[in-house]
Amino acid sequence: MPATVRDLVGERQLGLRVRAGEDALDRPVTWVHVSELTDPTPFLEGGELLLTTGLTMSGGSDLAGFVRRFVDSGGAALGFGTGLSHQEVPEGLVEAAEAAGLPLVEVPRPTPFIAISKSVSAALAADAYAEVTTTNSARQELTKAALATSGRAGVVRRLARLLDGWVLLLDSTGEVLHAAPSAASRRVAEVSGEVDRLRARRGPASSSFSLGAEQVSAQTLGDRSRAYLVVGRSRPLGRTDQHVLSSAAALLTLVVAGSQDHGDTLWHLRTALMRLILAGRPEAARETAAQVFGPLPEEPVRVVALAGEPAALRAAVELLAAPPRGTRWFVAEVDGYVLVVTPAETGDHERIPGRVGDLHLGVSEPAGYAAAEQAHRQAVRAAGAARRTGAGVLRFSELARQGLLGLVPRAEAEAFAESLLAPVLRHDGTGRGDLLGSLREWLRQHGQWDPAAARLGVHRHTLRNRIGKVAELTGADLDSPDTRAELWLALQQLDPG
Template identity: 45%
Template structure:
């Protein structure tokens, strides 16, 4: 409890008398200081009780009081019986006009006694703050660690924090959603604080932001849950250093509580990955039963795989997995080969894309429908669609649209280029060293479906010359050009080389 002028005057030991009853007696005091300067304000911070024997104010009482009031002094104590037997009438009048508290200090009370009284009161306040802080930290720790479910623990921590601070609080997650709030209506404040929340979340190191809100304040601090989240606490008056310490304690216990459950969460996610891999590679071998007993059965009918991630996203898989786990519209999901895969019915694809859209930078690839026995194909399609979405800078790409764009759309440009260079290297080298036309001849021959006369006519050479070139090309390539598969590979390589 802060020390006030009223508290000092109530002490019989000090024997102080308040001369200006209209002044604010409940103003908190930070310290007591004595000075006989005519202008002591350069050596004061404000909110102090200044003690004088009258030497300072005597020459100009009105100007003296005006300077004290302008500097924010809490009051003036006048020591009687030293320089002056009684209060200076002009000083009393100046204090009454300015509303500055004026205390009469009897001769029997040394100024040192007031200094000791204020020091002891401040020490008692600090000790009480330490006790209250310790109790509050214990309450927060008990709330966080007393529950096996981290979400329940988070809610309890926010409840305890808001009770202690008489404030509201919320946690904004990496995807921008409010994970918990206390009271529940405080969740709506996240929209108004969006820019500040993003600034704290995206800061590379630990940071804390304080925002003025009318007469109150809002404090934002990063907290590590599944991903980078932000704890936001606000109220209609300013936070004290002790309040801020308690907010920091809440951040610590929330982080520890979620770290405790992280090991179990990682173990479950490894099991999810194993089950999904078994579904894809060993259909009908019991993985469906394990999934149904543990997480519930897959939707009836054909399934759709949705791959989430992408090289450009800064969101770790844990953030995506956590977001999917908390959405009832997603049937089953797991991390697989560096991506997050969700397996749902066709009607639930929008729900998955909606969750992914709330995590910044995430891209999605969507497969064509497939029965559960062909889930491996669906997962491969989704993965290829995701890779293509990354290359094309698309947020969502469906494999059906990708397949309609041709074979080149299914292969990474760098992989296709490397393949074309390797396949055509003998012909390119031959043409460069001997000024030949094997690459052009092969391209035209394949374009004419292996028909000699049309190809030779287009090239402007005799068909026997073309035969010799194609025979030479086959020898250099070491491939049978009568094979449809070889012709398809060569045509693809030539197409890639033409578009490079």
């Protein structure tokens, strides 16, 4: 737990003295901020212990307003240093803090503000370390439970103990697969409405809600055959609890297919772990991935997306599941693409095309796991463009060099161009003038009449008449930059010259 005001007051070497708000000393302190501003609240986020020597406070200061603004900003407590600007804490400040229920502590002259900052910082570091060790220990316990003969039942029981609450694992119809403790199965009727709402959504979904005095979290498990994990307890889940729950959800994805074979189960686990990676949470996937599939690649990494027919994608996962000797990558199928996370600096991704058949690959730019979602988007866009254009491998960095037309299938681009320019093509086909060439030169000169007319060797009034005819035939607003861009792309598709 983070340090509280009471913890700081209890540190004798700091010598802090409570002047107001003694009933609220158990408030957690998220940070220490020092300020002598008359209103420091724009620079606060909430939960801070604000330290000040009252440099700007005088007999005419609005101390009640100062306290009110600080409380409204979510501040945890106020520390007032005496012996500098003030020999004692202003009585008006004490009264205002007491009235607002705000903890106010006096910081004696011998105690430097930095000593308080160091104390809070040390407590936060210890809290973070405890969170990491607790989460890792919980993941190990859950993994052992998942691999034991009790399987999903063991994971449910262990999760209930770790979270000090109750847990339900429901099948796709909402029937109980496992409950811990067993009495939790009686809560199915109470949570069925929320499970129905999750069932109606596409893709992964979750929700948090109250059930009497309890806080409940529900989420979907799996893609092909859904299940539901519901957890409840008398207090909200903390950050460590959320990590533990995510780990359990990833492991329980193993069993959402029920009677499917072991290979299908591992398929689901790969997908669940990949979703955690793409969400920028590799730490939640790392432990399980290492025990079942091997360590995740070191960052920076590239994400490679493979696009193609479903049967070919399934075969690709099986081929890529065992990397060649000396390589390390992690592969799974997500949302219709096979995704491979591979080290960016080793060039392992260059070995993928030789191991798959008629698939189209999109390769992201190097990225850390924190930016995995962006790398995923890059790879999917590149793979989509590769599939449309028939390319075998396409890097995201190459998309811009292809131009916009390179992202569109040629047949569709030609149909668009011919449809947009059909009236102009018919006109020119009668031999009554070169409207197409005039339009091209006018657009190339950015709509400037004199340079375009000079290039065409006609009078500018003649050019105006031709462009006016184009507007009449197409019904387009040639003053619109969107229209000009579409016409230019259509002209480029018909004849790049």
